[in-house]
Amino acid sequence: MQEGFLEIVILTNEYPPHIYGGAGVHVKYLARELARLEDSRLELRVLCFGEQKEQAGRLSVDGVRAVSDFPFQDPRHEKFLETLYRNLFMTGSVKRADIIHCHTWYTHLAGLLMKQIWGAPLVITTHSLEPHRPWKEEQLGSAYRATAWLEKTAYQNADGVIAVSGFMKEEVKALYRVPPERIRVIPNGIDGEEYKPTFDPGVLRRYRINADKPFLLFVGRITRQKGVIHLLRAIPRLLDGIQVVLCAGAPDTEEISRETSHEVEVVRAKAKNEIVWIEQWVPRGDLVCLLSQASVFVVPSIYEPFGIINLEAMACGTPVVASAVGGIPDAVIHGENGFLVSFEARGNEDFEPRDPERFSRDLAEAVNRLFQAPEEARRMGRKARERVEKYFRWSEIARQTGDFYEALIGKRKQDG
Numbered sequence: 001m002q003e004g005f006l007e008i009v010i011l012t013n014e015y016p017p018h019i020y021g022g023a024g025v026h027v028k029y030l031a032r033e034l035a036r037l038e039d040s041r042l043e044l045r046v047l048c049f050g051e052q053k054e055q056a057g058r059l060s061v062d063g064v065r066a067v068s069d070f071p072f073q074d075p076r077h078e079k080f081l082e083t084l085y086r087n088l089f090m091t092g093s094v095k096r097a098d099i100i101h102c103h104t105w106y107t108h109l110a111g112l113l114m115k116q117i118w119g120a121p122l123v124i125t126t127h128s129l130e131p132h133r134p135w136k137e138e139q140l141g142s143a144y145r146a147t148a149w150l151e152k153t154a155y156q157n158a159d160g161v162i163a164v165s166g167f168m169k170e171e172v173k174a175l176y177r178v179p180p181e182r183i184r185v186i187p188n189g190i191d192g193e194e195y196k197p198t199f200d201p202g203v204l205r206r207y208r209i210n211a212d213k214p215f216l217l218f219v220g221r222i223t224r225q226k227g228v229i230h231l232l233r234a235i236p237r238l239l240d241g242i243q244v245v246l247c248a249g250a251p252d253t254e255e256i257s258r259e260t261s262h263e264v265e266v267v268r269a270k271a272k273n274e275i276v277w278i279e280q281w282v283p284r285g286d287l288v289c290l291l292s293q294a295s296v297f298v299v300p301s302i303y304e305p306f307g308i309i310n311l312e313a314m315a316c317g318t319p320v321v322a323s324a325v326g327g328i329p330d331a332v333i334h335g336e337n338g339f340l341v342s343f344e345a346r347g348n349e350d351f352e353p354r355d356p357e358r359f360s361r362d363l364a365e366a367v368n369r370l371f372q373a374p375e376e377a378r379r380m381g382r383k384a385r386e387r388v389e390k391y392f393r394w395s396e397i398a399r400q401t402g403d404f405y406e407a408l409i410g411k412r413k414q415d416g
Contacts, residue, residue: 090110139252217245248278315389325345
């Protein structure tokens with residue numbers, strides 16, 4: 001640690017090469033860009049789940065390995081207990097901290113403990129909120145209640161909260177009574193050099209996609225949150241000749257895996273549209289080609305704090321059809337770079353659509369509209385790329401985050 005520099009400790013479950021969701025993507029690029037900031041006095045230490053060991057300039061990364069000998073009464077509790085162990089290991093690994101920055105409930109215990117030990121400001125980025133993900137009980141059993149309690153405790157003790165969208169700012173205020181002056185909206189971002197229009201018909205052939213037919217694309221984990229079931233039920237309403245490409249894997253549970261497989265077979269039997277289901281992991285280079293060559297990218301999520309995948313598609317010049325939930329409208333502007341589909345949830349704790357049939361019908365109609373007007377779709381694709389270049393560059397997001405760190409440190413000193 002150089003004299004006059006600030007030690008920023010970033011705590012995260014996901015970090016390359018172990019990334020399975022938007023939070024991991026966020027931390028990867030945020031840490032990289034924070035370490036690159038010019039005229040910055042920040043030094044970054046990332047503690048994550050895994051075996052990583054890296055040092056590059058002002059960024060160091062250390063993974064925390066799992067142990068597997070915890071006693072547990074419900075097999076679904078094992079992951080939660082192992083997480084607490086890793087949090088304790090993280091806490092004992094830190095010699096100094098000027099800012100502690102947590103990402104998701106997986107690191108909140110460590111953040112709370114470090115705040116007490118080092119007296120440093122605790123920052124939390126809102127990638128999601130546990131009370132809005134009731135389906136997680138399928139994975140965690142009754143430990144889901146403990147994750148929600150950990151999250152609530154962390155937010156109520158945080159010195160600063162970064163909300164990835166205006167929607168998430170309002171949710172944090174409503175759920176956890178976080179004072180608005182502690183919350184700053186800083187969105188997710190995109191690397192426009194890694195994600196840009198890239199065309200290679202060979203990639204389509206490799207995944208058995210007919211390069212002579214237009215296709216819509218879905219990319220996401222098989223989880224209730226991503227709403228893939230509703231997209232599948234929209235397929236029989238699509239225009240003939242539209243291919244449906246699903247990059248959908250890593251199911252949350254065996255139950256939802258079976259449910260999705262069954263629905264795919266049902267739809268294949270009654271729809272005229274070909275369905276290409278890519279269940280394996282797709283390398284980023286191939287994914288960029290798929291995103292670029294799709295005619296439309298579809299996001300049928302029932303809950304989405306922001307949705308980095310929207311930015312990835314937009315950066316590749318592809319218009320987006322998405323449900324109008326959460327932070328998606330911060331990126332997708334209806335009629336400009338895609339279409340938003342109206343979504344009404346059953347209730348505050350049940351995010352399934354109140355009228356599933358209507359939601360699937362509206363998804364299909366929005367997709368059909370773009371396929372029927374290819375010139376309009378191309379115009380929206382160009383506007384999509386322009387929007388991410390203007391508003392969602394990681395370098396600017398890192399600068400805003402660094403400024404927030406400095407403001408919190410300054411306030412801590414002022415308060416004595």
